[in-house]
Amino acid sequence: MGTGAKPAAEVAVDVQGRRLTLSNLDKVLYPETGFAKRDVLDYYQRVAPALLPHVRERAATLIRFPDGVGGGSFFEKNISRHAPDWVPTARVVSGAQGRGRATNHHVRLDDLPTLVWTANLAALELHVPQWTVGPGDERRCPDLLVFDLDPGEPATIVECCRVAEQLREEVGADGLRPYPKTSGSKGMQVYCPVRTDRPERTAEYAKDLAWRMSAAAPDRVLARMARAERHGKVFIDWSQNNTAKTTVAPYSLRARAQPTVSTPVTWAEVLACRRPADLAFTSADVLARLADGPDPMADLHTDPTPL
Numbered sequence: 001m002g003t004g005a006k007p008a009a010e011v012a013v014d015v016q017g018r019r020l021t022l023s024n025l026d027k028v029l030y031p032e033t034g035f036a037k038r039d040v041l042d043y044y045q046r047v048a049p050a051l052l053p054h055v056r057e058r059a060a061t062l063i064r065f066p067d068g069v070g071g072g073s074f075f076e077k078n079i080s081r082h083a084p085d086w087v088p089t090a091r092v093v094s095g096a097q098g099r100g101r102a103t104n105h106h107v108r109l110d111d112l113p114t115l116v117w118t119a120n121l122a123a124l125e126l127h128v129p130q131w132t133v134g135p136g137d138e139r140r141c142p143d144l145l146v147f148d149l150d151p152g153e154p155a156t157i158v159e160c161c162r163v164a165e166q167l168r169e170e171v172g173a174d175g176l177r178p179y180p181k182t183s184g185s186k187g188m189q190v191y192c193p194v195r196t197d198r199p200e201r202t203a204e205y206a207k208d209l210a211w212r213m214s215a216a217a218p219d220r221v222l223a224r225m226a227r228a229e230r231h232g233k234v235f236i237d238w239s240q241n242n243t244a245k246t247t248v249a250p251y252s253l254r255a256r257a258q259p260t261v262s263t264p265v266t267w268a269e270v271l272a273c274r275r276p277a278d279l280a281f282t283s284a285d286v287l288a289r290l291a292d293g294p295d296p297m298a299d300l301h302t303d304p305t306p307l
Helices: 039-057 112-120 156-171 201-216 267-272 283-292
Strands: 012-015 018-023 028-030 059-064 075-076 089-091 103-108 121-126 144-151 179-182 188-195 234-237
Touching: 012 112, 018 112, 028 144, 039 112, 039 283, 059 103, 089 283, 103 112, 112 121, 144 156, 144 201, 156 188, 156 201, 156 234, 156 267, 201 234, 267 283
Parallel strands: none
Antiparallel strands: 012 018, 059 075, 059 121, 089 103, 144 188, 144 234, 179 188
């Protein structure tokens, strides 16, 4: 994808046979670092081979920052009315198991042109559910189990790593295969590929394990969303498995002061983490990591374990 040699208000580009008009390329979206929309577009184009397998066929929720991370933002579950007719969508009824009152037409980030199109909307953050949509836009049962680890100050991602290590042992004893990633903010997530025929099964499993871990280490681990109790503990947010919820996608940018990224990491990196900076990655860091080696989550969507 080329954006032309001269700065311009709008630039027409061809992305895998799709014609796109990119706008405001020099608009700074991360003021602290001068990271502009052209940099966001460049990042998402280059990271696409690693990112797309994690979001394909999922009903995405975009968080858009038209005035950058210092300005306002909004969630977008319905595709923009100005979207090209080739952008894939998923018609999904809201709520857990599709029992809500609203019907949303979500973007499906199935290909590079769609990813570039959303980046041009200043959709910095990409959030997806733990299930995919079928040919008729039906919700399939969850194919991922997720544990969202959120530290309460003064705890940091370092404490999350220690809880993740315990999670690894627990799910491993049940035959599950865990994959860690940073949130790109304060915490991290641990995913497991699973197979189930009940939409609520992943939440049941995650809730049970979170409460058991909290009971075993109440001074370090919390299983309920009680902000007054969060100080210095790691909250295991098992409710992220609710089918109405989404989690930040692997390789999504985050709307922080710097262009940090929700980054898949290895268990060796988790074990070695002793300070927050050890697992803090910007877009440049992530592209360098992928240039040096494969995505640590590359086989996340293979060989799911019956839950």
